[in-house]
Amino acid sequence: MKKARSEIIAQLQKQLKTNRHILGVSTGSGLTAKYAEAGGADFILALSSGYFRQKGVSSLAAYLPFSNSNDVVMAFGMKELLPKSIQIPIIFGLFATDPHINLRNYIQWIKKSGFDGINNYPTIGLIDGEFGEALKTEGIVFEREVEAIRIGSEIGLFTVAFVFNQAQAIQMVEAGADVICVHLGLTTGGVLGAKQIKSLQTAKKLATDIFNVCHTLKPSVIKMIYGGPVNKPVDVQFMYDGTDINGYIGGSVFERIPAEYMISSVTQSFKTTSDIKYDALVQKIISGMSTQADYIDFIRKYITAHYQEEISLNELSDIMNLSRSFLSTLFKKEMGISFKDYLIHFRLNRAIEILQEKELPLTLVAQMVGYSEYAPFSKIFKKKIGVSPRAYLHNIKTK
CATH class of the missing domain: 3.20.20.70 (Aldolase class I)
Incomplete structure (x- = not known):
C-alpha cells in the first residue's frame, strides 16, 4: 500500500x-x-x-x-x-x-x-x-x-x-x-x-x-x-x-470512447491526406452531428455557453435546421425533462453557485443567469427551490 x-x-x-x-x-x-x-x-x-x-x-x-x-x-x-x-x-x-x-x-x-x-x-x-x-x-x-x-x-x-x-x-x-x-x-x-x-x-x-x-x-x-x-x-x-x-x-468515457473515435478518425485522415491537422480533426469530431444524441448534446452545450442570454427552442431549431416540435419531443425523450425545465434547472443552479461564493446584489445575480428582470427570477427561484433568493442568501449567511 x-x-x-x-x-x-x-x-x-x-x-x-x-x-x-x-x-x-x-x-x-x-x-x-x-x-x-x-x-x-x-x-x-x-x-x-x-x-x-x-x-x-x-x-x-x-x-x-x-x-x-x-x-x-x-x-x-x-x-x-x-x-x-x-x-x-x-x-x-x-x-x-x-x-x-x-x-x-x-x-x-x-x-x-x-x-x-x-x-x-x-x-x-x-x-x-x-x-x-x-x-x-x-x-x-x-x-x-x-x-x-x-x-x-x-x-x-x-x-x-x-x-x-x-x-x-x-x-x-x-x-x-x-x-x-x-x-x-x-x-x-x-x-x-x-x-x-x-x-x-x-x-x-x-x-x-x-x-x-x-x-x-x-x-x-x-x-x-x-x-x-x-x-x-x-x-x-x-x-x-x-x-x-x-x-x-x-471507465469507457476515458478509455474506450476516446480511443474508438480518435483512432478511427486519425487512421481515415492518414488514408485520405498527407496534411494532418489534429486540432481541426478533434473539433470536427466534437462538433459533428450525425445522431439524435448529437442534437441533444449540442443543445446542452449551447445552453452552457449562452445561459446568460435569451435562449429559446425556436432559436435552436433555426440554428440546427430542424423543426421545433421534433427537437422538443426528442429532448424530453433523451433527457427525461423538458427543454424549458432543463434551462430553468441549469440557470438556477448557476445562481445558487454565485450566491454561495460571492456577495452580489440579487438583481445582478438574476441578470448573470439570464433573467433581465428580478421579479420573474425571484418567482421561479422560490417555486423551484422552496424559498426566495433573499431568504436563501440569508440562510447561507446564518449557517
Whole structure:
C-alpha cells in the first residue's frame, strides 16, 4: 500500500473542499492510468472490464467465462499499475462471489500485493431475471460483496462500493464503505457502448434517493456515480446540480470512447491526406452531428455557453435546421425533462453557485443567469427551490 486508508480519505476530503468534486477512473492498462493521473484523477479502479475494453471487447466480457476476473486484475495490476510511479490510490476490482477463493485470505493478499483498496466489481447487482435468480440459489449473492467491503474496511483498505438501490446502499454503509457509488448501468456511447439506458433525469432521481438514505446513516460517506447515461462533462454537471453528489467514476468515457473515435478518425485522415491537422480533426469530431444524441448534446452545450442570454427552442431549431416540435419531443425523450425545465434547472443552479461564493446584489445575480428582470427570477427561484433568493442568501449567511 502506498497510503493508509485514513490518508486517502483525508486527501479526498481536501479535494472536495478545494474542487468540490472528485474523479475516479476505471482502467485496464498502465497507459490509461498514467495519463488519468496526469489529468487530475483522484484514484484508479483496476477492473477486468477495463482489460477487456483494451482488447476491443464489450465490458460485459468481465461476466463471461473468457478468463478469471480476479486473475486478470491481479496480473495487469501487478505488471502495469503497481510498478509505475502512480501516486494516487489504486483500487482492486474484486469479484467477491468467486467460489474458488477464501474471501478474507484473498483480500489480505490484495493488501500485501500493494493495492490501496477494493471495489466490488464485477458485481452481481448488474444481473437480474431468471439468471440472477439461479445464481442466488447457488449462494452467489450481493451479500458476499458486502462481506468483502466489510473485511476490506476491517483490515484498513480503502473501499469503494457499487450499489444499485437503497437496500444495498444501507448494507454497504453499515459494512464500512468509504465511497458509495451508484452504478447506473453500462456506459452508453461509442461502438461498444450499452444501448438500453436510463434518461439522465431518471438516473439523477435514483442517485438522489439512494444518497438521501446514505446521508441519514453516515453523512461523511463519499457519494459518487458511475456509468449509464453519464458520459460527458455536461452530463456530470447535470447530475451535480442541486444534489450532494461528491464525484464521478468513469471507465469507457476515458478509455474506450476516446480511443474508438480518435483512432478511427486519425487512421481515415492518414488514408485520405498527407496534411494532418489534429486540432481541426478533434473539433470536427466534437462538433459533428450525425445522431439524435448529437442534437441533444449540442443543445446542452449551447445552453452552457449562452445561459446568460435569451435562449429559446425556436432559436435552436433555426440554428440546427430542424423543426421545433421534433427537437422538443426528442429532448424530453433523451433527457427525461423538458427543454424549458432543463434551462430553468441549469440557470438556477448557476445562481445558487454565485450566491454561495460571492456577495452580489440579487438583481445582478438574476441578470448573470439570464433573467433581465428580478421579479420573474425571484418567482421561479422560490417555486423551484422552496424559498426566495433573499431568504436563501440569508440562510447561507446564518449557517
